[in-house]
Amino acid sequence: MTIVLVNPEIPQNTGTIARLCAVTGAKLKLVHPLGFKTDDKHLRRAGLDYWPSVDVEEIDSLNSFLKLKKEKEEQNLNFYYLSKHGKNNYTDVEWKDSDFLVFGSESSGLDMEHLKPDEKSVLRIPMKEGQRCLNLANAVSIVLYEALRQTGFKGLI
Numbered sequence: 001m002t003i004v005l006v007n008p009e010i011p012q013n014t015g016t017i018a019r020l021c022a023v024t025g026a027k028l029k030l031v032h033p034l035g036f037k038t039d040d041k042h043l044r045r046a047g048l049d050y051w052p053s054v055d056v057e058e059i060d061s062l063n064s065f066l067k068l069k070k071e072k073e074e075q076n077l078n079f080y081y082l083s084k085h086g087k088n089n090y091t092d093v094e095w096k097d098s099d100f101l102v103f104g105s106e107s108s109g110l111d112m113e114h115l116k117p118d119e120k121s122v123l124r125i126p127m128k129e130g131q132r133c134l135n136l137a138n139a140v141s142i143v144l145y146e147a148l149r150q151t152g153f154k155g156l157i
Contacts, residue, residue, distance in 0.1 A: 085122065
């Protein structure tokens, strides 16, 4: 699995997600601009000593990410976008080890107009009506662990 964070703003969230990636073996891609520097003390503190265990790649822009996405889709790899505007629940997907889970920034989510995803690939986490959103790190955890559950927790004990 690969977690993609597009323009994350809060270093503690990204640090927590990096720690999640370290303990699950998920890859992490950070799409710039970031709301912090990757040497930020808050990012490192949240990731603790897990940071060196994370397979992390920084992507310099959304356009560079879109090029990567096109290459990967040509290899028949799936991209899923998490948004409160999704019509399908994250549990409706038959997850594969090679899937990409794409999350937006804490304040504005994903720019769907620029990403132009297929409507079936835009997913949501059910929430009580009237609530704005979940914390980014919590949302990533929920979706990643469902995907890992469906794929048999390969490589995890």
